Amino acid sequence: MKLFPISYLLLVALLVFSSCGEDSEPDILTSLQILDEPYGSHLKQNMDVYLPAGRSSEQTSLLVYIHGGGWIDGDKSEFLQIKSLVEKEFPGFAFVSLNYRLFDFVTETNGISEQEQDIVSAFHYIESQLADWNISGEMVISGASAGGHLALLHAFKNNFSDLKAAVAFFPPTDLAALYGGNNLTNLGLEALLRGTPDSAPTSYHDSSPVNFVDAQDVPTIFFHGNMDPVVPISQSLLLEDVLQAKNVRHQFTVVPGQGHGFTEQTYAALLREAKQFVGEF
DSSP: OOOHHHHHHHHHHHHHHHHHHHHHHHHHHHHEEEEESSSSSTTTTTEEEOOTTTTTTTTTTTTEEEOOOOTTTGGGGGGGTTTTHHHHHSSTOOEEEEEEOOOOTTTTOOOOOOOOOOOHHHHHHHHHHOOOTTSSSEEEEEETHHHHHHHHHHHHHHOOOEEEEEESSSSOOOOOTTSSSSSSHHHHHHHHSSSSSSTTTHHHHHHOGGGOOTTTTTOOOEEEEEEEEOOOTTHHHHHHHHHTTOOOOEEEEEEEOSSBOOOHHHHHHHHHHHHHOOOOO
């Protein structure tokens, strides 16, 4: 019988032990960015995905951000302006920043109803990717201005996901009440909703988040500057009244002396407030 040196046998044992250890220990996932991930066939139907290191399907929640721009402009890159602040206040979260089809004044296409459906499609796609991304289905939906409007519309009207909260910055909430503020706003709403509140009442009703609030809706926190010249603070006051009447957990913070958009210091404080409101899932 052939004998092997003791050193050789020790080496084999170490290799076998090492191999078994690698098989039994899960890989530590590194952070990952997936940019311009499509959720539809249109050029604007895409998203940026930011996955944290060490994520897991049991513990990693997701915050979805929807950009502003009056439903006619803007881009998902808006999220980059506050990304570091959001990461600080929502540690361990994954993030998605959404694009959606913007209204085209020439072709008169991609109005609010189409944008609403884009958000629905994006969430269907996100849910289909949860296992591959190795994150949980627990989500927070958020947005600013028109993005805040679309976030609230989805949360109150079309929520089929495991949404835990909604966070909105200076959002339009009642488009019929918003109409009449100034000529520019009027022209935009008439184009987006194909008429005025009198000529197209159904469009205004169906595109206004306040009309879809009920007692089962997710906890909602929102912020509005009392000097906002674009979306008047009355839009958030209307939302506050409806949420209170329907007994939905909510928090409304008036930001004194600021308009349609806040300073970096203010955003940091408000995001901290939002995380405290959202709490731990």
